[in-house]
Amino acid sequence: MKIEKISSSVSLKRSIDQGNEQQREAVLSILETVKREGDAALRAYTEKFDSVTIPTLLVSDEEKKAAYEEVDEQMLAIIREAADNIRDYHVRMVQQSWMVTKEDGTMLGQKVTPLDAVGVYVPGGLAAYPSSVLMNVIPAQVAGVERIVMVSPPQKNGKLPAGVIVAAAELGVEEIYKVGGAQAIAALAYGTETIQPVDKIVGPGNIFVALAKREVFGLVDIDSIAGPSEIVVLADETAYANEVAADLLSQAEHDARASSVLVTPSMELAEAVALEVEEQTSRLPRKEIVEASIRDYGAIYVTKTMAEAIDAVNSLAPEHLEVVTENPMEILGRIKHAGAIFLGRYSSEPVGDYFAGPNHVLPTNGTAKFSSPLSVDTFVKKSSIISYSQKALEENAHKIAAFARLEGLEAHARAVESRFKKDTN
């Protein structure tokens, strides 16, 4: 890995795939066709893109049973424990409706309501992750969403991966459909004979899925469009080079466009990590992906001071941040922008990917400056409540009317005044 000296601000090399005009047109045509032809279009596109004929879209009880037989007992226990941890963490962030009551009888408040129906897209191929099922579905369940629909492209054998089915079945997801790509997004947004439409679509996907989500946004809500994964490790001379290197490589193996960065005031650590990365890479099964990722998007930045290193981290606003310093808790308050913050040597990033409880769906591409992890908040919305008393309106009607007239809105003023005019009519 290249070592580079910097002062306090730096920007990550990031690769955002926006798609090209041809891909966009393909997506628009798929959306239109599914809207018009429903299930028939879903079947046709599945034959075309996934090279398999799907007699029924819904995953059957038999398919669920078969999936359970493929997953061993020990692994099932781990999935269950992870699900419990994720649920336990997310339950703590549930927001309550609230009310303020005033002596004159006025009440103001906010009502928190779950969304009615949510669609979860689970990608196929190499990225078919049971952990993604847990991370997307559990917060929606905790939020109180009544209908959760899962869609995922079938494999060549016409089935979904066993781990994905088992994870969904463990959570009690009943509607699992074997359909992926832009056609699945269309089905969730517009509905078909088999798939009723939803109000929000979450979950990562390839460029066609991302473009389709962008197109249907407005009709339904979507989560953020995820970019390649990123990690920044902020470390001082107390960190172990082999551990830092291992964590950098765990991001790099995701994707040749993933980005792994070390920021440190210690040149000694920087050099040791660079060596470790090279050494460990050679022994990894996904060696080619890792090498490309480290070469194109990896970096080691050396600053003069820890304060400069922290500024650099804030300017990067990484998806994952590890703080591996002597006293990581002291630094927490100075971290302004990061999707998830892992503190100390024993908080290796994969702890958060699978098991600890916090969500692994995090803001990428520097959007941690203004975005949050997927959470229970993602699946609720709020309504303001205003219950004004007669006394409150009597006291304030002339002020409200004056404000309305200042803005040239006479009918607003008269609406408020109408409450009192009647009594004199």
Next chain:
Amino acid sequence: MKIEKISSSVSLKRSIDQGNEQQREAVLSILETVKREGDAALRAYTEKFDSVTIPTLLVSDEEKKAAYEEVDEQMLAIIREAADNIRDYHVRMVQQSWMVTKEDGTMLGQKVTPLDAVGVYVPGGLAAYPSSVLMNVIPAQVAGVERIVMVSPPQKNGKLPAGVIVAAAELGVEEIYKVGGAQAIAALAYGTETIQPVDKIVGPGNIFVALAKREVFGLVDIDSIAGPSEIVVLADETAYANEVAADLLSQAEHDARASSVLVTPSMELAEAVALEVEEQTSRLPRKEIVEASIRDYGAIYVTKTMAEAIDAVNSLAPEHLEVVTENPMEILGRIKHAGAIFLGRYSSEPVGDYFAGPNHVLPTNGTAKFSSPLSVDTFVKKSSIISYSQKALEENAHKIAAFARLEGLEAHARAVESRFKKDTN
């Protein structure tokens, strides 16, 4: 107004202006030019679109003084009281960072951090509303945003409206720039010599502003793209027809595309409201706008039962909902989708536009199904915190590694295991 009998589900006639290709190209060209030429481009576009030459973009202290002289003392007191009410309501929704500590030393939590810098767009012309300044700026201040920048197009005299300047000055907003349109959005997103870039842009605007916000989304965050205003009144036979009509008309005067709807099980009320609307419209200064709005987007829906009427309201998911029934509190729990809910006869909708405290920036176009009012939440973001103890990692490393290997991510497994390998090396 037309009276129509319905059962339980109905959709609002809505007019969403998506812009045309020509407008989109104009916006792209403005964005590019401002990015390249900075302040010079802002000045050139202001001359072109606002027909005025602006020597300095920043509103000066002299301009602020002059604005205060235009606003009378009584009006200033009302603005201040409204600001206090808005602040008081929004302070109650501030979310705290939280932590869970476990006996083994593990800590999990969530850190709530305000955005660094936010831009507020305040439209010009007829829609130059001081109340919008209060509603957009105060939640950002309560959230703790350090830098709040306001932009608004200058009038033909080269100034901003006095009410807008005074509202901003009252809140202590220091950066107020006389620039509007897509060029203002470009300045906020990319920065110029005078205007430093921000992380999020909020506030309504015309189609060029909306298209520009959509284009810069991703680089910065944006609030929702607002559509025309909507009100649904859910009423029974206890409601006063003149009051219901006055409230419907207060929405209608906003915009010829605004939508005003009554849903009621009472045919008697329906007929009386239809008459009142006609009668009151004739006496309104914005008569032409109101007539067009009521004709094209107004409706009175009569259902058989209140239960059906409530279902109809939920299917509409209105921006504003008034519940004017005998016991509105009993109905609150059955309302699933609405931006703001006004309960009872004395909660006329303009009470919420100006004065009560809840925000008047609300989800339009049926997006109340999945979106929330503008709030303190709009200006903060969250980071997950994971601090695993040695003991917790020792106990769980093999589970995490097994999960990673199930997903084919060997480097993830090794990262976790690296913490313990060292001791045996």
